[in-house]
Amino acid sequence: MTLCVNCGTICATNAGKTQCDGCQGTVHLSCIGISEKEATMTRSKSKSIKIVCNQCNNNMSCLKDLRTLITSLQHELSSSINQLKTEFQSQLDDINVKLTQSSQQRQSTPVLEEVVQEVLERQKRAKNIVIFNLPEQSNNSSDEIRKENDNLLVKNVLNITNPNVDFENFSVRRMGRFNESRNRPIKVFFKNESDVFSVVRSSKNLKNDLRFKNVNISFDRTPKQLELYNQLKTEMNGRIARGESNLKIRYYNGTPKIIRLN
Numbered sequence: 001m002t003l004c005v006n007c008g009t010i011c012a013t014n015a016g017k018t019q020c021d022g023c024q025g026t027v028h029l030s031c032i033g034i035s036e037k038e039a040t041m042t043r044s045k046s047k048s049i050k051i052v053c054n055q056c057n058n059n060m061s062c063l064k065d066l067r068t069l070i071t072s073l074q075h076e077l078s079s080s081i082n083q084l085k086t087e088f089q090s091q092l093d094d095i096n097v098k099l100t101q102s103s104q105q106r107q108s109t110p111v112l113e114e115v116v117q118e119v120l121e122r123q124k125r126a127k128n129i130v131i132f133n134l135p136e137q138s139n140n141s142s143d144e145i146r147k148e149n150d151n152l153l154v155k156n157v158l159n160i161t162n163p164n165v166d167f168e169n170f171s172v173r174r175m176g177r178f179n180e181s182r183n184r185p186i187k188v189f190f191k192n193e194s195d196v197f198s199v200v201r202s203s204k205n206l207k208n209d210l211r212f213k214n215v216n217i218s219f220d221r222t223p224k225q226l227e228l229y230n231q232l233k234t235e236m237n238g239r240i241a242r243g244e245s246n247l248k249i250r251y252y253n254g255t256p257k258i259i260r261l262n
């Protein structure tokens with residue numbers, strides 16, 4: 001005896017019932033609302049058309065709902081992922097822009113400006129020398145007389161350093177504020193850089209002259225160059241203290257270096 005999966009009562013005869021394509025149980029055709037004729041036709045015509053009991057029909061529609069739900073969740077998820085990607089990318093772009101800006105601000109621009117300033121400053125000073133310890137007249141004399149006196153002093157100095165050269169076109173200027181207690185350095189402005197080199201190279205000649213033996217001549221260094229020079233001097237003194245000897249600071253293309261004399 002077979003029971004209908006739908007109503008639970010006995011399926012008495014062969015007619016009026018069919019097998020559910022879902023659960024394989026027996027079901028009254030009247031319970032699922034199709035006629036004997038429809039059932040026979042469906043069974044004979046096509047295997048792809050299914051006949052199912054009410055329970056299986058419900059399950060199938062649940063499955064359909066589930067599929068719809070999954071599909072909509074997938075869409076939602078992929079749109080969320082896309083949104084996140086966009087957001088992430090724009091934040092990444094922001095960070096990159098900020099990094100580029102800050103590195104430009106921090107390094108290139110100011111450093112480049114400093115370098116350009118320094119190069120211009122060195123070019124400007126390349127035609128000057130500075131003379132230290134030349135006696136200075138008191139504040140009582142007029143500017144003109146003092147300037148004339150300084151001019152004469154420099155001429156005398158250059159006569160001793162380079163007796164065979166006639167330095168015609170130069171001007172002189174005392175550096176800094178007047179101070180009774182010390183002689184201000186004099187800056188000499190030449191027309192040619194080569195004049196500067198020949199004077200500095202021959203400045204040792206002053207040591208043999210009684211009037212100017214305490215006078216020193218140097219290039220007109222920028223503060224940066226002086227700083228570098230002082231650093232090198234400290235380094236050199238450290239090396240001498242550790243036992244090295246015959247060390248000297250020499251200039252190569254305007255850059256000071258510590259060298260060892262053999």
Ligand SMILES: [Zn+2]
Binds near residue numbers: 004008031
């Ligand atoms: Zn039934």
Ligand SMILES: [Zn+2]
Binds near residue numbers: 005020021025052056
């Ligand atoms: Zn079924």
